[in-house]
Amino acid sequence: MKSLFSLLLACTLLNACSGTHSTIKEGYAYQVTEDQAAVLVDSVIRSNIANDRMLPGSKLVASGYDRSIIDTQTYTATAIAVPRLxxxxxxxxxxxxxxxxxxxxxxxxxxxxxxxxxxxxxVLLNASSSSHH
Known part of the structure; x- marks a missing residue:
């Protein structure tokens, strides 16, 4: 029973160190161009992660990591297109x-x-979705 508790505690602690924050899930986006979106995701990661800890990305994805002895945390910023808006x-x-x-x-x-x-x-994502076909 003790080992089961230890396993559950370890899983809980590991899961507590991952997650997602999303404007899409919160129901909004910003009317920026693709180039502006690319600069936003890149700049927020670059201004908070050391240059030698940046990971390969793409135009709309920037990623980097922090490391402390044996612990590592990876952060990824992504821009998600909402074409209708x-x-x-x-x-x-x-x-x-x-x-x-x-x-x-x-x-x-x-x-x-x-x-x-x-x-x-x-802009709110559900603002113009009131009419259904």
């Missing part, structure tokens, strides 16, 4: 074993939203 939603995913990983991911998400709102208006 000429907008992009943003997502910060984090995964790893660092104790402060979830807090840093939440801070990255807040920074990304702060920068996005300065670049363009925020």
């Amino acid at each position: 000429s907008a992009f939603g943003f997502e910060i995913q984090h995964k790893g074993t660092m104790f402060n990983g979830p807090a840093k991911a939440k801070r990255l998400y807040r920074i990304l939203n702060e920068r996005a709102v300065l670049a363009a208006p925020r």
Whole structure:
């Protein structure tokens, strides 16, 4: 019974260090261009991750990691197109074993939203979906 408890505790702790923050899941996006979206995701990761810890990405995905002794936390910022609104939603995913990983991911998400709102208006995803065919 003790080993089962230890296993459950370990699983809970590991799962607590991964997650996703998403404007899409929260029901909004920003009316930025694809180029603006690319700069936003890249800049939020680059301004919070050391250059030598950046990972390969793509135009709309930026990723990097933090490491402390044996713990590592990876952060990925993604821009998600919402074509019907000429907008992009943003997502910060984090995964790893660092104790402060979830807090840093939440801070990255807040920074990304702060920068996005300065670049363009925020639009609700369900605002124009009231008519059904």
